[in-house]
Amino acid sequence: AQTVTQSQPEMSVQEAETVTLSCTYDTSENNYYLFWYKQPPSRQMILVIRQEAYKQQNATENRFSVNFQKAAKSFSLKISDSQLGDTAMYFCAFMEQNTGGFKTIFGAGTRLFVKA
């Protein structure tokens, strides 16, 4: 069965600094998708960034970028120039298509605090 592991329950970073959140996953499939979602205190789930497994180039969205290492099954999120509004819970997610359709599995989450 597919699993997603986020080994850092909590992290903190100083405003304007850079922080990296780690994520590893386990699958026997070759085609799949990876996502990072942000959940602020409002509890709204917000898509931060996505990566297709068949793409070698790491995805980038403004201050957010990923380091996708397919062989190592690693998908870390780097937040540059951290802002106070980045304080939230971050979930790594894995999605693949099976006979029942698309299914998404979430990691346990990493709580990020950005300090002023």
Next chain:
Amino acid sequence: GAVVSQHPSRVICKSGTSVKIECRSLDFQATTMFWYRQFPKQSLMLMATSNEGSKATYEQGVEKDKFLINHASLTLSTLTVTSAHPEDSSFYICSARPETGHNQPQHFGDGTRLSIL
């Protein structure tokens, strides 16, 4: 972008009451929607996959008779918590995925905080 609307956002009711939560995809059709439950400071736990026009697929350990799911149209799925008790208090989130394009992520509703007294 794709929008998913979930209603109500907050419910407080007495034990024994049945509560219905609606999940709508506002600008796309979704033959499949997903219902999650989230306990405080924990991750999202998939409860069931809602399938338009057919029975929902429940995850192991989720009571089908407790959590009734209906997906009568391509834009609406409902979750009914029947005879709710305090242990059913939780945060429930729905999601749907646009089916055009192969890499569409799930889009989430804003969630429903259910409190059973």
